[in-house]
Amino acid sequence: MEFEIQSLLDKLQDVNDAMSRCAASTAPTVSVTQKLARHRDILHEFAQEFRRTKGNLSSIREHADLLSSVRDDITESKATGGMSPRVHLLRERASIHGSINQIDEVIGQAQSTRVALSNQRALFGDVQGKVKQLGEKFPVIRGLLGAIKRKKSKDTIILSAVIAACTIFLIIYWLSK
Structure with missing residues (x-):
């Protein structure tokens, strides 16, 4: 037919x-x-x-x-x-096939994440370049960018101090037990 x-x-x-x-x-x-x-x-x-x-x-x-x-x-x-050896082989084959499918899915997700991150990186790079150009052209914006950098470094120092204090307290608590 x-x-x-x-x-x-x-x-x-x-x-x-x-x-x-x-x-x-x-x-x-x-x-x-x-x-x-x-x-x-x-x-x-x-x-x-x-x-x-x-x-x-x-x-x-x-x-x-x-x-x-x-x-x-x-x-x-x-x-x-x-159980016959053939049944064992069929089960192993099915297990391997399932693992391969899962690996393919994980690799696909990783590749899509990499593409998304590289797109974000390019976007942030473009934005940073444009902000830098604006800062060079306008002194007020340059001053604002400097203030933002100082605030960012201050926040980084405070966050680092908090993390260090928490780590020290955690170590003291762990040693006192």
Whole structure:
């Protein structure tokens, strides 16, 4: 049935090609061009549906084969009283496949995070350059930027002191226990 449908799709492709050649030899009108486009679209839809159905049937066959082999393995396992090496291999294969999928997801997330961070870095670099240019042009803005830097360094010193004090208190508490 698959070969029959494939041959019919090939014939439909040949008919579409012949219609295109015939339309090209005469003066093509808008309606003829639209009809040819519609026929090509129909052929494309049929071909896509055929490929999708063919893929689904292939997937169903593989699933049925897997289930039958699993049933055979279960029957064999019950008959021997233990698990066959084939079942162990299937479980290991499934475990490895799951791990690989998880690794791929983590790598994808890491790559998207890297791209986002590099975009942010470029954006901040552009903003910093523009602010620096404004500071060079206007002395008031330069003074404001200097005040911001002093406030930032003051905040950094205070934050460092708080972290150091908390660390010292934590060490004293840990040693007193």
